[in-house]
Amino acid sequence: MERESMEFDVLIVGGGPAGLSAACRVMQLAQEAGEELTVCVVEKGSEIGAHILAGTVFEPTALNELFPDWKEKGAPLNTPVTRDDIFLLKNQDSATKIPNAFVPKNMHNHGNYIISLGNLCRWLAEQAEGLGVEVYPGFAAAETIVEDGQVKGIITGDMGVARDGSEKDGYMPGMELRAKYTLFTEGCRGHLGKRLVNEFKLDEGKDPQHYGIGIKELWDIDPAKHEPGLVVHTTGWPLKETGSTGGSFLYHLENGQVYVGLITDLSYSNPHLSPFEEFQRLKLHPEIKKHLEGGKRVSYGARAITKGGYNALPKMSFPGGLLLGCDAGTLNGSKIKGSHTAMKSGMLGAEAVFEALKDGKSGEEISSFQKKFEDSWLFKELYAERNFGPAMHKFGNIVGGAIAYFEQNILRGSLPITFHDTTP
Structure with missing residues (x-):
């Protein structure tokens, strides 16, 4: 049985804060420029928010940028x-x-606000659909499609497979979802993200992830x-x-x-x-x-x-796509927050992808993403707290906390040295 296939300009794997923010931002840019783009979000959960397990303290920095009128729009x-x-x-x-x-x-x-992150993601999905994004919950991405060294999309999981691997009567092979660019925003230890890190050696020269x-x-x-x-x-x-x-x-x-x-x-x-x-x-x-x-x-x-922070952050671009949010590891450990940083990484990814598409690119590595990242407040925030995790792991919470206090409250910036924690 042949696989069905669908094609998009941008495919986003994962309906969390990073993925939905990327979807909203790329459609905002397309509408501002009078361009027509097809954007799809696939989410393994039965509905958006079903796999979001976070009652969190939320910093609205990225949301303020994405939807300045979020209060009027009823964000939760x-x-x-x-x-x-x-x-x-x-x-x-x-x-x-x-x-x-x-x-x-x-x-x-x-x-900041105490929120249900699941409710916020449901709200972001509503905004994305209102902008014209196709959102498909209940579809797990099983494999990446890699051709000629470029990521071309994903294959969703097969339906109707018995426990022993045999095909049941209602068997349906997964679909091929192809795109000019695919953004991976699966969350922590996303199984496709792990493969991409290994396949494209994205963590070369980085500290081990924590x-x-x-x-x-x-x-x-x-x-x-x-x-x-x-x-x-x-x-x-x-x-x-x-x-x-x-x-x-x-x-x-x-x-x-x-x-x-x-x-x-x-x-x-x-x-x-x-x-x-x-x-x-x-x-x-x-x-x-x-x-x-x-x-x-x-x-x-x-x-x-x-929670490895800046020192363990892999390269986030590769031919055909980007690795964003907690799939890459953008959480700010010193703030005990990752939602606003995940959202911002998704927005930066959307801007880089839109520029690439506007230039007629399809599958080439978006090398401009790194500079866009380094020019953002996200980079500055993560770089400034790069010593927090290693100090906590090396010296314990009391001494590590004292170092964080000295950097943040006395120096109002980071030490000129970088601590490394090479024990996973």
């Missing part, structure tokens, strides 16, 4: 941050609140304890007992709910460490328990986090 940013609390958990019973004056500048959240696992729960809590806009972060216990690094978060959003979670760096060496069990212990600490007691867990999940 409903809970502005009202207060930041950071605690050093000493043991299972005690904690010390870190005075705001000693908190690294990047961890202050004035002007990862974390974030376990998160959504709770309905006692209305008397609810403080919309409160942001709480912790470091220290319980991870310090095993010599591991990471930290926890608790965010009060609207409707009497909170997000609570623990991020564990996956560089831990203790084979007995269980991030899940550590999270259960964390919830019994008095500083966390006081928010949750009397409440009810509504949902839970986990996701991987690409």
